[in-house]
Amino acid sequence: MAxxxxxxxxxKTLHETRSDEEFVRAFVVEIPAKLTSKALSIVKPxxxxxxxxxxxxxxxxxxxxxxxxxxLTWRRDYDARGLQTIFLLLPNTVVxxxxxxATLTPHIDVEGLPxxxxxxxxRFAPLSAEQAALWTERYWPSIFNPAAQVVQDAPPLxxxxxxxxxxxxxxxxxxxxxxxLAAAESHEAGHGRSVGAxxxxxxxxxxxxxxxxxxxxxxxxxxxxxxxxxxCEGRPEYHAVMRAIAMVANKELxxxxxxGSHNRFxxxxxxxxxxxxxxxxxxxxxxxxxxxxxxxxxxxNITLADDDAxxxxxxxxxxEGYLCSGLDLYLTHEPCVCCAMAMIHSRFRAxxxxxxxxxxGGLSAEAGDKLLGYGLFWRRELNWRVxxxxxxxxxxxxxxxxxxxxxxxx
Amino acid sequence: xxxxxxxxxxxxxxxxxxxxxxxxxxxSDSDDMARIRExxxxxxxxxxxxxxxxxxxxxxGFMRQAINVAEExxxxxxxxxxxxxxxxxxxxxxxxxxTNRSLNGTRHAEFLAIAVFLSKFPAAKxxxxxxxxxxxxxxxxxxxxxxxxxxxxxxxxxxxxFGGNGSVLAVNSDKGLEEGYPSYGGIFRKEAxxxxxxxxxxxxxxxxxPRAKGNRELKPVV
Numbered sequence: 001m002a003x004x005x006x007x008x009x010x011x012k013t014l015h016e017t018r019s020d021e022e023f024v025r026a027f028v029v030e031i032p033a034k035l036t037s038k039a040l041s042i043v044k045p046x047x048x049x050x051x052x053x054x055x056x057x058x059x060x061x062x063x064x065x066x067x068x069x070x071x072l073t074w075r076r077d078y079d080a081r082g083l084q085t086i087f088l089l090l091p092n093t094v095v096x097x098x099x100x101x102a103t104l105t106p107h108i109d110v111e112g113l114p115x116x117x118x119x120x121x122x123r124f125a126p127l128s129a130e131q132a133a134l135w136t137e138r139y140w141p142s143i144f145n146p147a148a149q150v151v152q153d154a155p156p157l158x159x160x161x162x163x164x165x166x167x168x169x170x171x172x173x174x175x176x177x178x179x180x181l182a183a184a185e186s187h188e189a190g191h192g193r194s195v196g197a198x199x200x201x202x203x204x205x206x207x208x209x210x211x212x213x214x215x216x217x218x219x220x221x222x223x224x225x226x227x228x229x230x231x232c233e234g235r236p237e238y239h240a241v242m243r244a245i246a247m248v249a250n251k252e253l254x255x256x257x258x259x260g261s262h263n264r265f266x267x268x269x270x271x272x273x274x275x276x277x278x279x280x281x282x283x284x285x286x287x288x289x290x291x292x293x294x295x296x297x298x299x300x301n302i303t304l305a306d307d308d309a310x311x312x313x314x315x316x317x318x319x320e321g322y323l324c325s326g327l328d329l330y331l332t333h334e335p336c337v338c339c340a341m342a343m344i345h346s347r348f349r350a351x352x353x354x355x356x357x358x359x360x361g362g363l364s365a366e367a368g369d370k371l372l373g374y375g376l377f378w379r380r381e382l383n384w385r386v387x388x389x390x391x392x393x394x395x396x397x398x399x400x401x402x403x404x405x406x407x408x409x410x
Numbered sequence: 411x412x413x414x415x416x417x418x419x420x421x422x423x424x425x426x427x428x429x430x431x432x433x434x435x436x437x438s439d440s441d442d443m444a445r446i447r448e449x450x451x452x453x454x455x456x457x458x459x460x461x462x463x464x465x466x467x468x469x470x471g472f473m474r475q476a477i478n479v480a481e482e483x484x485x486x487x488x489x490x491x492x493x494x495x496x497x498x499x500x501x502x503x504x505x506x507x508x509t510n511r512s513l514n515g516t517r518h519a520e521f522l523a524i525a526v527f528l529s530k531f532p533a534a535k536x537x538x539x540x541x542x543x544x545x546x547x548x549x550x551x552x553x554x555x556x557x558x559x560x561x562x563x564x565x566x567x568x569x570x571x572f573g574g575n576g577s578v579l580a581v582n583s584d585k586g587l588e589e590g591y592p593s594y595g596g597i598f599r600k601e602a603x604x605x606x607x608x609x610x611x612x613x614x615x616x617x618x619x620p621r622a623k624g625n626r627e628l629k630p631v632v
Contacts, residue, residue: 209510218528226532233588235528236554237521249514256513268512270484319547323515337581338557341550344517360587362553372586374579376549381578383571409557409587 008168008352008389010160014365014375015124015153019131021367021387022123026140027100030115031083032108036062040088041123041199045105046095054091057148058132060092063087067141075117076159081119085252089140090106102144111312119185127154147363162356163350163387165327166202172352174311176397178210178281179354183240183332184401185279186212191232194404197240198330199248202349206314209247210285213410214238223235236409238274241331241339245273245324251287252321285313324348329386332394332403333410334361340376343386351377354394360409361390373389455568459594462564469564472496472617473597477566479504479519480544480605486511490605493519493543495527497535503527518541521550525557536560543625546604549574550580556591563593564601565577 031039040061049055063379064086066071072087078127088102097116104114121140125148126132132144155163177199183196192213199209215234218224226233236242250271256262262269277283324346331353337342340362343351355365358370365375395403405410460552462469464524472494482507484497492506505523509515520543527536537559547555553576557565563575563582574581575593583590612625 015433102591223528223533226528226534229532229534233559234533234573235524236557237524242516245516246514249512249517253513262513264487265511272512272514272517276515321513323513336557337553337586338550340555341548341574345548345550345572347515360610372584381571407587409553 006168007391008164008172009392009395010155010164010223011363011375011377011388011390012365013154013378014373015378015380017129017365017367017375019024019122019124019127019375023139024123026056026119026121027090027092027097027116028068028119029088029090029100030076030085030117031088031104031113032110033042033064033086035107036086038107039086042107043088043090043100043103046099047090048094048290048346051091053093054123056091056121056145058145059089059121060143062087063089063141065082066131067136069136069138069140071138072117072119072140075119085113089119089121124153125149145181152385154378155385160387164389167350167389170301171205171311172330172391173393173397174309176332176352176354176391176394177238178207178311178329179332180398180401180403182210182212182279182281182405184212185281186214186240187402189279191215191217191278192234192238192240193410194332194402195240195410197244199244199324200311200328200330201314202327202328203326204314205313208314209244210282211240211243211275212279212282213240214243214274215269217278220369233261233409234337235274236336236338239336239339239410241335242342244329245342246272247277247282247286248273248324248327248346249273254287255321284310292374304393322347328352332367334363334390336360336409337362337372337374337376338409344376344382344384347384348386350389352389352391354391354397355403355405355410356390357363357407357410359407427497432547449558456596456599458596462597465469469542469597472501472540473544473564473566475501476544477598477605478540479506480602483507483519484609490609491543492546493518493523493541495536495539495541495594496521497531497539499525502539516557518548518551518552520555524554541565542597544598544605545569546573546575546577546593547579547582548572549581551594552579556582556588559588560591562591564597565595566594566597567599567606568595590611603632604630 069085101114108114113330119140122135126135126142126144129144132142135142151266162362179196180196182193186192187194192215195213198207199212201208215238216224216227217238218227253271326349329343329351331349333355334353334357356364361374362374364371365373367373416597455563477496479500480490483492484490488510489507494501495503503526505519507519508517508522523605536562540562541555541560542564546569547563547567548569548576568577568578572578607628611628
């Protein structure tokens, strides 16, 4: 498939959107060129490293005048009078210039040296060779080292490529279509907003769970009314993602009870209420032996197009049943902060969503006036990370389902 | 109650999942990010906000009830995190963590308590309701509580791994679609941590790679 159209755009991680924005102060120290090989070992003992101290491993420690960025050259209001000098970069954090000067001076017998001027350099390593080249010109000679890429900051490129290639197949469109159908059915039934979620087992390509938003739904008409009245926000744990996660859990719970392996909690456990199927398309992907309420009659007012051959349902059980590990999530909308964190808690492998949700989406990392910028899918502080892509042609997959385009928590 | 212990604090988390092995080795952290906030000093963690100190006994009374529910959770083999909802000066709903029993990592105490609340009161009354929870709400719950419009949250210990009320993110007070909510920590912090320690010293049989913890000892000092 040489001319395959790319339609999954990897979301930029928090680190990737911020590496351009975080800088630290540094000293540029001018010393005689003959100290080139010794300079670093002289100052090393007094410069702390590791922990919270910025690592300068992405920056060259020494550079010559021709390599000094123009901006710094201008700041150097000093005439070397033909003396060969070189420039040493040191962090300007806890060690004051006086200490550095006192350490270097005994090794230098040239009047006026060492001299120092201030610089500002990128705090974190560049993410590409292009970025490194730009920084070299602008701030300080920088090094791009793909092997030093830290997994906490961004998905390793080879893994990202592998997953993207595996996901960027026609099936992705069918899963998205299914999410749209679930969204539309939920909305038609008045359960919630037109938002849908589909959980897929990438090993088999089969669908494990389908859920539409049901934030206003309740068996109790009184509760339903109170939810509608409450800003129309309803219940976040009935958002599509939360319900899809609940469905996966309920399936696994039923499987374990049947297999006799949940004995410790047999008397006290119960299914997650939000995980019960409420529409026909949700019921279609429930367990075979689950007694269905009257949902199997048909797809309501939603009409399936000819090419809407629905993806297969997961039958039997997955081998790996710990939360949602190993599973992928397909969403019509970028999930809210609550659902985005639920996705992390549940340990999904990958996530594909259609519509970005400014002001409420928890996955996008871009900062801005109307953006939260949390980037929850891949954050250093959290204990799980989910490769996340935007399905860039998702809108073209809508067929009159009137996907909710407002500003709200999806 | 002695709130000014001088021994080191502990990290805690409301889900049973965080200590398990992951696909990648995320722990090989070569360069600690400076933006991650420095751990609060021990004194800060135990210092109660003046607004809480004004009615300390009332807050402790409600938190005591949450702690009691967490004890129940622990006795039942569930992660000992629990909460109560207080409306018009009365506890009207309780909830405890349900993640192990339901196999659903999102079944945190807050959602169970809110379900009870909604069976009794209209959703809009949550705007006049306070939450007392033994552990700082995680990012997920912090967002849910904000969407529900909770009036105020009081918690026991902070949550350095997932905390959404300031420890990792401040979902309760950052910009957002709706009003944020105030949040106060430290009420029976020590008790909340001890509950979690008593739980995590056990083995997590649900984890993909359960760890043997037979020789671990419970550290009694917080």
